[in-house]
Amino acid sequence: MTGKIITDSLQRPNGDTFTFPMVVGTGGPLSVDATGQMLFAPPVVQTKRRHSTLIDLHNADVAYVDVLWDDLLTGLDLSNLAFVEMKAVGISASLAVGRVKFKGLSAPGVTIDTGYMGGTHSTKYGSSSSRADGIVHNSNQGWFQFVNYTDMAQTGHAYGNGNAKFDAILCPHAGDAPGHVSCHFNGSYHQNGNYLAPNTETSAWASYGNNAGPASFAAGIRMYTTGSASVFNRGTLEVTAVLKVEA
């Protein structure tokens, strides 16, 4: 059985009177449309400064990972992207010829293949108390990488997986505020050798002299393996966009 009660207000004994709205309105969590139907107001959208995505590479067997800014927040582009954080844990690949390399994406699936970047690294390696420092450049090929001293071990290595962990800050903007395309890494990894303890590496990639750097990473970033037929099969990557204006 259905029916209706016609009234314009409700009141508990000795309580306050609640009066139903008599006109169309949308001023609160409840509203009334033109037909008199009571509606819930649309949920309030919470804006945030940081938007991220998590990529699980365990048994993924992928040659590269493309992360688009649009994956982090629908419609996000460089105009509202201050910088990007990348955090990786336990990344390694199927072959020992292992570096984790990056290129910008000018459009989905389209890498930025030119642009000088210079890289400086400081490494402590796990075979002894020795350290190795070095400065390299990318031959105007647009990429940068972690690690820089030597190759990481492959997944399943007798002395441990490559196990790249890094905390990186990426500036995807070329030539305007806040600066050239650049990336700074703090991290560790297991070297491809019979070493018990991990290597540590601090490295920075940025402009190389007065040479033109890569174009702005307009659409996103690609992370890929080195070594022919090597694929990522272990680890987790989190990519976070830090916005200029909350959205």
Next chain:
Amino acid sequence: MALYKMVRGERVEMTAEEIQKHEADQAQGTEPVELDPVYRDLSDVEFMGLVRKAGPLTPAQFVEIMQTSTVDAVVMLRIMLSMNKAGIARDAELVGEGLQILTTVEYLNEEGVDRIMGAWPVE
């Protein structure tokens, strides 16, 4: 063998064209940067040793410069060296002026100066 990529969190098989491009990317490597040498500051003894060996100077010339020469410019150079308390940098005024004096009085020639500057020890 099929290769896969991850795009928007989804694992997708790569096309032959994408595999070819990826393999070309993988083959790219670093180039070491040639750094400008960092020259070490020298003591007075090291500086005069460098001048003597690379100039080169004969023992007699060395003794004249350091002790017996009465040529004003050479005596001034001796005084400047004796007054110097700090390390001698490669681009210091004392070096340029001192080698010019030794060239003027013909203990050195331009090639000898180039040899001295070229043999300056680095860090």
